[in-house]
Amino acid sequence: MVIISIGMPRSGTLWRYNLIRDLVIASGGKDGLDIRRKYMLHMFLGKNNADINTLKPHRLIPVLVPSILGNKFVINTHAGPTPFSIKLLNNGKAGVIYGYRDPRACLLSIMDYSKRAYPGYSAKFLDINSIEQAVEYFQRYLRIWDGWMAHKGVLKIRYEDMLVDYEGEVENIVAYVGAEKDSPEVEEVIRNYLPGHLREGGPRMHLEHGKAERFRKDFSPEEMTYLNEQLMPYLEKMGYPP
Numbered sequence: 161m162v163i164i165s166i167g168m169p170r171s172g173t174l175w176r177y178n179l180i181r182d183l184v185i186a187s188g189g190k191d192g193l194d195i196r197r198k199y200m201l202h203m204f205l206g207k208n209n210a211d212i213n214t215l216k217p218h219r220l221i222p223v224l225v226p227s228i229l230g231n232k233f234v235i236n237t238h239a240g241p242t243p244f245s246i247k248l249l250n251n252g253k254a255g256v257i258y259g260y261r262d263p264r265a266c267l268l269s270i271m272d273y274s275k276r277a278y279p280g281y282s283a284k285f286l287d288i289n290s291i292e293q294a295v296e297y298f299q300r301y302l303r304i305w306d307g308w309m310a311h312k313g314v315l316k317i318r319y320e321d322m323l324v325d326y327e328g329e330v331e332n333i334v335a336y337v338g339a340e341k342d343s344p345e346v347e348e349v350i351r352n353y354l355p356g357h358l359r360e361g362g363p364r365m366h367l368e369h370g371k372a373e374r375f376r377k378d379f380s381p382e383e384m385t386y387l388n389e390q391l392m393p394y395l396e397k398m399g400y401p402p
Contacts, residue, residue, distance in 0.1 A: 162227045163234045163255045163337055164215070164245070166308065168301050170269035171261035172319045173238065177209055179330070179353040180257060181234040184337055186345035189232035199226045209236045215245035224253070240304035241311065249313045255336060258308040261319035262400045264387050266301075267294045268375040291383050295390050302394050323355050
């Protein structure tokens, strides 16, 4: 089986992906990067986190071959659902874990990264110079949220819930990927990805702050008013207060 780890940009995507990947490996699965090398999937999966940029058949079918041959592994993406990926989900050929966060927190993080201009990583954020541009950029990912939330077979994870109830959320992930909760290897993985433990390690997981509502302090009152006006339908659906 292929487990597809999906997240909004700047919603702890790498934290979740690495946690899920290591849980699968600890339970006898494979590292997606090893699968990439062994099956020569360099054109389809990225070299850093087994990223896939679309879940359309022309990209996803080659990645399924190792799964058909009995390998279980995790791939990473920000992409939205496609008819093909939903068919795989419904047929039990793929699992989907979708993570999201208060969009205002994602937008603050995007704007932070656009100012820092980290080589390579933040290239897609470099043209975002205002809060209006950030909101426009993020509309696509709000629609993707709608797409994944519509499907019952998807395990949905809120970033904020991972921070305040890490153990409970991880228990859901462990069950979803078929890991053995009480095995020493799985227990070690769970400890390694505790939120406080990761922040000590710095930007590897892109969790420099790891605070759920930093945006309330960092955005001005005028910016908060604008964001609440623009995002209110989604804030209400996601369960976030203004």
